[in-house]
Amino acid sequence: xxxxxxxxxxxYSLTASTLAARRHRSRPFARxxxxxxxxxxxxxxxxxxxxxxxxxxALGQVTxxxxxxxxxxxxxxxxxxxGGMIYENPDTTAYVQGVMDRLFxxxxxxxxxxxxKSAQLNAFALPNGRIxxxxxxxxxxxxxxxxxxxxxxxxxxxxxxxxxxNEMSAKDASGFALFGAMLLPGxxxxxxxxxxxxxxxxxxxxxxxxxxxxxxxxxxKAGYDVHESPRxxxxxMADVKAEDIKEPFFFATHPKLADRVQNMKxxxxxxxxxxxxxxxxxxxxxxxxxxxxxxxxMLSMGRAKSALIMLSDPxxxxxxxxxxxxxxxxxxxxxxxxxDVKLAEEAYLKAIExxxxxxxxxxxxxxxxxxxxxxxxxxxxxxRYLELAPDAPDRGYVExxxxxxxxxxxxxx
Amino acid sequence: xxxxxxxxxxxxxxxxxxxxxxxDSSRTEGPDKSYAVDLPVGWISQVTQNKQLLVTRDGTLLExxxxxxxxxxxxxxxxxxxxxxxxxxxxxxxxxxxEIKSEDQFTAALTVTENTPAEIAGRSGFRFRVRYKNNxxxxxxxxxxxxxxxxxxxxxxxxxxxxxxxxxYYPDFQKAVASFQLSDSNKKTxxxxxxxxxxxxxxxxxxTVR
Amino acid sequence: MSSLRLAIALVSAVLITGCAMQSTSIxxxxxxxxxxxxxxxxxxxxxxxxxxxxxxxxxxxxxxxxSDKASQEATKSLExxxxxTNMFELVPPSRLTxxxxxxxEQYGALYALVAGSANLAQHSPxxxxxxxAADFDYTVGPGLADVAKNEKLDAVVFLVGTxxxxxxxxxxxxxxxxLLAAFTGIxxxxxxxxxxxxxxxxxxxxxxxxxxxxxxxSGSGDLxxxxxxxxxxxxxxxxxxxxxxAADAKK
Numbered sequence: 001x002x003x004x005x006x007x008x009x010x011x012y013s014l015t016a017s018t019l020a021a022r023r024h025r026s027r028p029f030a031r032x033x034x035x036x037x038x039x040x041x042x043x044x045x046x047x048x049x050x051x052x053x054x055x056x057x058a059l060g061q062v063t064x065x066x067x068x069x070x071x072x073x074x075x076x077x078x079x080x081x082x083g084g085m086i087y088e089n090p091d092t093t094a095y096v097q098g099v100m101d102r103l104f105x106x107x108x109x110x111x112x113x114x115x116x117k118s119a120q121l122n123a124f125a126l127p128n129g130r131i132x133x134x135x136x137x138x139x140x141x142x143x144x145x146x147x148x149x150x151x152x153x154x155x156x157x158x159x160x161x162x163x164x165x166n167e168m169s170a171k172d173a174s175g176f177a178l179f180g181a182m183l184l185p186g187x188x189x190x191x192x193x194x195x196x197x198x199x200x201x202x203x204x205x206x207x208x209x210x211x212x213x214x215x216x217x218x219x220x221k222a223g224y225d226v227h228e229s230p231r232x233x234x235x236x237m238a239d240v241k242a243e244d245i246k247e248p249f250f251f252a253t254h255p256k257l258a259d260r261v262q263n264m265k266x267x268x269x270x271x272x273x274x275x276x277x278x279x280x281x282x283x284x285x286x287x288x289x290x291x292x293x294x295x296x297x298m299l300s301m302g303r304a305k306s307a308l309i310m311l312s313d314p315x316x317x318x319x320x321x322x323x324x325x326x327x328x329x330x331x332x333x334x335x336x337x338x339x340d341v342k343l344a345e346e347a348y349l350k351a352i353e354x355x356x357x358x359x360x361x362x363x364x365x366x367x368x369x370x371x372x373x374x375x376x377x378x379x380x381x382x383x384r385y386l387e388l389a390p391d392a393p394d395r396g397y398v399e400x401x402x403x404x405x406x407x408x409x410x411x412x413x
Numbered sequence: 414x415x416x417x418x419x420x421x422x423x424x425x426x427x428x429x430x431x432x433x434x435x436x437d438s439s440r441t442e443g444p445d446k447s448y449a450v451d452l453p454v455g456w457i458s459q460v461t462q463n464k465q466l467l468v469t470r471d472g473t474l475l476e477x478x479x480x481x482x483x484x485x486x487x488x489x490x491x492x493x494x495x496x497x498x499x500x501x502x503x504x505x506x507x508x509x510x511x512e513i514k515s516e517d518q519f520t521a522a523l524t525v526t527e528n529t530p531a532e533i534a535g536r537s538g539f540r541f542r543v544r545y546k547n548n549x550x551x552x553x554x555x556x557x558x559x560x561x562x563x564x565x566x567x568x569x570x571x572x573x574x575x576x577x578x579x580x581x582y583y584p585d586f587q588k589a590v591a592s593f594q595l596s597d598s599n600k601k602t603x604x605x606x607x608x609x610x611x612x613x614x615x616x617x618x619x620x621t622v623r
Numbered sequence: 624m625s626s627l628r629l630a631i632a633l634v635s636a637v638l639i640t641g642c643a644m645q646s647t648s649i650x651x652x653x654x655x656x657x658x659x660x661x662x663x664x665x666x667x668x669x670x671x672x673x674x675x676x677x678x679x680x681x682x683x684x685x686x687x688x689x690s691d692k693a694s695q696e697a698t699k700s701l702e703x704x705x706x707x708t709n710m711f712e713l714v715p716p717s718r719l720t721x722x723x724x725x726x727x728e729q730y731g732a733l734y735a736l737v738a739g740s741a742n743l744a745q746h747s748p749x750x751x752x753x754x755x756a757a758d759f760d761y762t763v764g765p766g767l768a769d770v771a772k773n774e775k776l777d778a779v780v781f782l783v784g785t786x787x788x789x790x791x792x793x794x795x796x797x798x799x800x801x802l803l804a805a806f807t808g809i810x811x812x813x814x815x816x817x818x819x820x821x822x823x824x825x826x827x828x829x830x831x832x833x834x835x836x837x838x839x840x841s842g843s844g845d846l847x848x849x850x851x852x853x854x855x856x857x858x859x860x861x862x863x864x865x866x867x868x869a870a871d872a873k874k
Binding site: 432433434435457471472474475547549550551574576577578581 | 728729730731732733735736737739740741743744747749751752754755761762763764765766830
Binding site: 081082085116302367371393401 | 492494501502503507508510511514515518519521522525527528529530537545546547548549550
């Protein structure tokens with residue numbers, strides 16, 4: 001499905017994709033030859049660019065077609081809220097909102113940020129001013145300046161009314177496609193359809209570039225270190241490579257990631273070094289719980305390779321709380337490539353050394369030892385796990401492993 | 414729109430391998446006759462195009478049981494992992510939870526409320542329960558049981574909205590699981606063992622487990 | 624209500640192609656159980672009627688003002704019908720507390736699945752499902768009983784609907800398509816979407832769905848038009864057990 005392909009595009013902006021999922025076309029009709037009147041009509045219906053919102057007061061003047069687009073955004077917001085998809089951590093959310101408000105002070109109170117329980121590296125802006133960022137993406141950033149780059153980009157989609165423009169453009173394009181298809185036979189008739197498709201399933205390249213450039217300007221104005229801006233696309237590129245996501249060419253309405261890295265580097269080339277938001281430690285402290293939750297989530301979805309992007313980087317590991325080595329072990333265990341069992345075991349041992357009272361490390365090591373037929377060792381670690389976590393929800397499994405270990409080791413149940 | 418909403422439409426309007434049939438006699442064989450299970454009389458069963466046995470009373474939007482047998486290599490298509498009879502039950506459960514989380518953005522936010530070893534057809538397996546909400550905020554619960562053999566991975570699941578339907582029809586699923594047998598098993602022994610095992614292991618914790 | 628909408632929309636698309644209008648209803652045949660009193664005080668849950676505009680090229684957008692208007696007209700029509708026929712006393716949702724409304728919303732979400740399932744079963748080509756629909760013991764469970772207490776409610780009626788209004792550009796495309804077909808013989812007319820209105824009455828004490836009815840129409844009707852909505856609502860409730868009893872009493 002095209003929608004799935006659109007989601008697999010490695011972008012920040014799913015707004016149009018999300019809205020596109022809620023649209024459905026009427027049944028298609030057959031192409032044919034003749035009739036000029038429709039073409040004239042369609043061309044005259046083509047949409048014009050709209051000026052950006054200047055500040056919050058402009059939002060009260062939204063009318064007509066744009067109101068409808070906002071309404072669609074409201075429905076998506078409602079579905080997200082009802083569906084339990086929000087990551088509820090008031091401190092973290094307040095922190096991210098604070099960065100947003102610093103970048104867009106004239107929209108304070110109207111642009112609302114929420115964090116989604118998702119391991120994927122993505123974010124999107126709805127036309128109603130709601131900005132959603134996935135846990136996975138927040139966890140991947142290293143500092144506030146990188147976060148601000150993203151928020152500057154997404155906020156610009158909202159202030160520049162890209163959702164509304166995109167919708168109008170889709171309607172015009174599909175109107176053009178309708179009549180074009182009626183008029184132009186054969187291969188030429190395909191062109192209007194392409195036009196329709198490429199603008200329906202994502203913001204246009206122009207809009208994404210506009211969001212990059214104007215978001216960058218916000219970043220600079222707010223005093224952030226602009227040299228951090230290319231890093232967010234580098235994070236995305238690494239994820240695309242690790243998870244083997246194909247950056248689709250045919251429907252790639254977004255500028256390719258490598259191009260965006262270069263664009264941001266060009267923009268920041270002339271700026272002096274320095275600026276706010278570069279303390280990785282400060283960001284790590286604010287994101288400590290989110291990062292652990294994100295790792296849990298990522299691993300629970302089997303995205304071990306994605307997790308290892310961060311966890312196998314020796315520069316990044318100190319950014320995590322000390323029990324991170326347990327997650328390193330889990331990532332290797334789940335990846336399951338040759339040699340990973342050994343790497344997992346080493347990581348679990350480091351976790352036990354770093355945080356001796358963290359129970360999961362013992363369970364993990366106990367299970368590895370059990371599978372390697374080291375029953376006495378397995379028993380030792382699994383017993384320790386249950387001592388530290390007597391109410392563990394997986395107690396049933398662990399007790400069954402202990403039965404096996406004791407039996408095989410010749411011990412008494 | 415999760416796969417069982419789609420299934421509701423597909424099944425009821427007719428796009429499956431065989432027409433749906435009312436369950437008149439409880440004991441039912443799987444599509445390839447490799448297993449047999451007791452299904453609730455009066456429900457409606459259907460074999461899907463993937464040779465799964467789908468059973469429901471009111472429609473899969475309201476409650477369903479699904480019994481699946483797959484080659485181990487195809488056990489977890491979304492996460493592209495294979496099952497193996499050398500895997501521990503907890504490892505199979507972990508992969509199955511990852512599959513459910515990968516279905517859509519609503520299941521991605523699920524909570525695991527129970528995850529324990531289970532004996533099914535005399536084999537060591539797993540049973541877990543998860544809950545999540547749909548886009549209207551209605552909570553849905555799903556229980557999944559499974560085990561792996563050398564040549565196949567077997568999985569049984571039950572899903573229903575928490576409001577009224579889950580508690581009302583979950584006992585029917587428990588009976589089905591207790592009755593599940595592979596065609597080469599010792600019928601009497603494994604049936605009694607699994608019934609006892611499941612009732613002893615009905616723990617209901619409410620903590621999040623990865 | 625998305626599952627219910629999808630169920631009805633798909634059934635409509637598959638089964639009523641070529642038909643201008645179709646009415647379907649299923650019920651517990653309450654009127655045939657004389658010992659069972661029909662519900663008297665029926666809560667009207669907030670109608671969920673969505674009116675969309677279809678653009679020239681087929682993009683569909685919900686329009687809030689039109690949807691609100693359609694919901695208001697449906698409410699007025701149902702109130703008028705209830706008063707003129709004395710079928711039941713309609714109680715507005717504003718009488719509920721916030722907590723009661725929240726519970727009702729949850730049960731509304733469950734009702735959408737129940738009604739969607741009933742609708743699909745009714746239209747299934749398979750005997751097993753047809754029989755299931757005919758047995759008709761659909762329920763949302765007894766959880767609404769507490770909501771019914773304060774206002775002494777007997778039942779709740781859920782009204783769900785969808786309508787599609789073609790933009791002027793699309794109408795012109797339809798005209799152009801028709802003209803094209805006339806001159807060239809080649810058909811290229813953008814298709815219209817059927818609209819529907821569905822109502823279901825649920826006993827708030829037992830949770831039983833007592834009656835469920837759907838009016839599906841394709842053509843030039845408009846759920847914002849008071850006169851049109853009145854005809855749709857009147858037709859929708861023709862098979863309601865109360866209406867059947869009243870009609871029987873008149874004979």
